Amino acid sequence: MELTQQHIEEIAEFLECGMVCYFHKPTGEIEWHPDPDIPFFEPEPWEDLFEKIDSDLGNYMRFQQMDSREAFQVMEDFANSLTDVFFREHLLEQLSARKPFQNFKFVIESSKYRQEWFDFRRQAYIEYVRAQI
Template sequence: MWNALLYHKPTGVIESHPDPEDPFFEEEEWEELIEKIESDEHNYIPFEKMDSGESFQLMEDFTNSLTDTHFKDKLLHQLSNRKPFQNFMHTVDESEYRQDWFDLVNVLTTHDHTLKWINNK
């Protein structure tokens, strides 16, 4: 998941990169982008991360969009029990829907955060 999501005011471009504090972060892969952002920091506006309620709603929306009723029921069960975030992610990670989940997260979070930012400016 992307940790930094930034809007570049002069160009309207949205840049993103993973959390540099993440133990699996590969600095070499993102060094050029991070240097670009740091060198023009005053022209970037960071987006806020989703809160847990928004994240949970995203998981529910994804689950309800599934046509595979068996897998859908499995995820609904995960969401209604203890540790819903952890169990949902583990279940999706081990499924054929893993890429669908990540595609949805990337599209919706970028779009939603952009609209929130525009509406608050």
Template sequence: MKLSEENLKEISELLDTGMDCFYHLLTGQIEYHPDVNHPYFEPEHWTDVIQRIDSENENYIRFKKMDANQSFKVMEDFAKSLEDSLFKSKLLLALTKPKPFRNYKNLIDASDFRNQWFDYKNKIYIEFVRQQAELLK
């Protein structure tokens, strides 16, 4: 299946924010809702979307989020790609400690590499969605 760059970007952004994301094969409509298994999920806000997807399930393709291992690998690969050896070492060390995602985020947010990180992560996530779409040909 071939998706437009806009669709790839939208789906990747939705997945990255934790949404469950669906693409309607006939209309090209992108539907989404929070993870229904999340402890703070409030179904009353999403009833219409969930019912619409459930009623036409065969016409929707669900895109998967990166799991924790995949997300960890993206962080590790970004850190390894940096030329700044001091910051690279800090990021890689953060990944070896408890709460690696939080520690990594805190370092990135306080650094000059924040925008570079988001650009990198967005590019990787778009490619992740593109690969899923290509498998659905």
């Protein structure tokens, strides 16, 4: 089974939430679980899924979330896409300061560009999934 646009969007959504996703090529089923590398990950609830995937690994495509460098690039690309020069410069300053992810989130959350950022990030994740195919 080929990945449809709906599959791509669903995988992008899971990745955006920090999950690791698998697409089962014969059935089109999407499996997901939290990233095992995150602190406090509890593998026990996911053992059956791990066994299921491991027993048929050749039929699964694995999708990973963006690493911090790639996520940073998306934030920088968003800032550079803005026509509001003052807000763009403010965001870029936050990205070059200490704790750029936290700063960016704080500034975006209280801005009129919040939804625009969510849409931009969503599209970036969709493109990221397409690049992994």
